[in-house]
Structures are given as C-alpha cells and as structure tokens.
Amino acid sequence: MHNSAPFVNDTSNVQVGEDGKRWNTRALIVDDDVPIRELLIDYLARFGIFAIGVSDGGEMRSALAAESFDVVVLDLMLPGEDGLSLCRWLRAESDIPILMLTARCEPTDRIIGLELGADDYMAKPFEPRELVARIQTILRRVRDDRPEQKAHMRFDNWRLNSVLRQVISADGLVVPLSNAEFRLLWVFLERPRRVLSREQLLDAARGRSIEAFDRSIDLLVSRLRQKLGDDPKAPQLIKTVRGEGYLFDAKDIG
Numbered sequence: 001m002h003n004s005a006p007f008v009n010d011t012s013n014v015q016v017g018e019d020g021k022r023w024n025t026r027a028l029i030v031d032d033d034v035p036i037r038e039l040l041i042d043y044l045a046r047f048g049i050f051a052i053g054v055s056d057g058g059e060m061r062s063a064l065a066a067e068s069f070d071v072v073v074l075d076l077m078l079p080g081e082d083g084l085s086l087c088r089w090l091r092a093e094s095d096i097p098i099l100m101l102t103a104r105c106e107p108t109d110r111i112i113g114l115e116l117g118a119d120d121y122m123a124k125p126f127e128p129r130e131l132v133a134r135i136q137t138i139l140r141r142v143r144d145d146r147p148e149q150k151a152h153m154r155f156d157n158w159r160l161n162s163v164l165r166q167v168i169s170a171d172g173l174v175v176p177l178s179n180a181e182f183r184l185l186w187v188f189l190e191r192p193r194r195v196l197s198r199e200q201l202l203d204a205a206r207g208r209s210i211e212a213f214d215r216s217i218d219l220l221v222s223r224l225r226q227k228l229g230d231d232p233k234a235p236q237l238i239k240t241v242r243g244e245g246y247l248f249d250a251k252d253i254g
Helices: 034-045 057-066 083-093 107-115 128-148 179-190 198-206 214-227
Strands: 025-030 049-054 071-075 098-102 120-123 152-155 158-161 166-169 174-176 238-241 245-248
Touching: 025 034, 025 057, 025 128, 034 049, 034 128, 049 057, 057 083, 071 083, 071 128, 083 098, 083 107, 098 128, 107 179, 107 214, 120 128, 179 214, 179 245, 198 214, 198 245, 214 238
Parallel strands: 025 049, 025 071, 071 098, 098 120
Antiparallel strands: 152 158, 158 166, 166 174, 238 245
C-alpha cells in the first residue's frame, strides 16, 4: 500500500475555495446517478465538505490524479468496473477512507466491501444527514488514530508495520492486510488477553456504533487467522470464547 499517494489529503487542513468559503473536507462522490450526485454535492457543502462527482472508475482515477481528497463515497453498482473492484484498487494504492453505497441490501455485499477495505457502508435510500455524520465519524477516527499508532509492533513471531498495513513473519514473509483486517488486529493488540464480544470488536474496528453483525466479524476473524497462520480448528493466537466472543492470546507483545 502506498500511503504517500497524492490523493490522500491531510484532513487537518482547512482549505479556502475561490469563493472564499472555508472547506474542512474534500469528498469525491463516485455514482452514475446524476440526481444523487448533485443532491450530495449541494448538501455536503452545508457542512463544510466540498464535493466533486464522477460517474465511473475512469473518471474516478482521473479526479484522484488531478486533486487531493479526504474521503471517497463509492457506489457499488457502476457501469464498467463495479464499486468492489474500485474499492480493491483504492485500498491497494492508499489508505484514503472509503464509504460505500449500494441499492442492494445483501449481507454478502457489505461483508465483501468491508473486507476489501471500505471504512463504512450505507444502503440506499439514505438520509443525507446520516451520510454527513458517517463521513465526519470516519475522518475523526482517522485524525485521532494515526498519531497514536506506533510505526511497528511485535507480537509472538510477527511484526506489524502500521504504516504499510502489513505483517511480517519471522522468516521475512510479508502479508498485506485490508483496512478492516488491520483495524481488527490493532484492536486485539490494544486489548490482549481480554475477552471481546462481537459487538465490541465491531464498534472498535469500525470506529463507530453500529448494529451487531455477527457474521461480518466472524468472517473477518477467519480471514485474519488465515493470514497469521492460526489454525482455525485449534487457534493459538485468536481464540474463540464460546458464547462470548474472541480473545487475542499473543504471549509477547511490544
């Protein structure tokens, strides 16, 4: 992951537009529904968020190459490349926050989107004010978390690079993590040898209070176990506590 990508903006900067208005945040809206784009652009402006709208992946890449953005609002159903493919590409290039939108309510779509690195997920139709609140929550978490994270952390036979969001084994194997996997691992590292419920993990890993979505966290734990070589039938690192949640049982953390 290349965190120095040019389209990752410093969310602490206040930008001043040509009209003299102060913009706290710049958002890129990727949605082929023109009325929705125009509605969001106008509505977000009321909250100090300057938004630009594009209709597909090609226009998204062009906009990202030309300007800096603090967050991408990405629709799942797009002409050409779909939102999941674009989410995967974005996460490979940068840690820019991604909020996905979809008219479909299938749990699988939400799970895949979050596992690919989306920071949040909203179903259409939605209240624009809720979208604003979620964008603000995402960016607040990004601002609050980044300065506190150590560049490197060690646990058992692994080393976590929190800048590149990857883990390195004792023999030098580099394993990349999705945003969701990284945040889950970080939660475990902050709370080792404590039983954490699925609701606690969801709340901490997503950075906001959401409805408990057990299958989402179970699949995320499964993926993280796989990347850490933790046998799912007899896990030694991320242990299941039946009826309660999960416990991170690394012996050496530093």
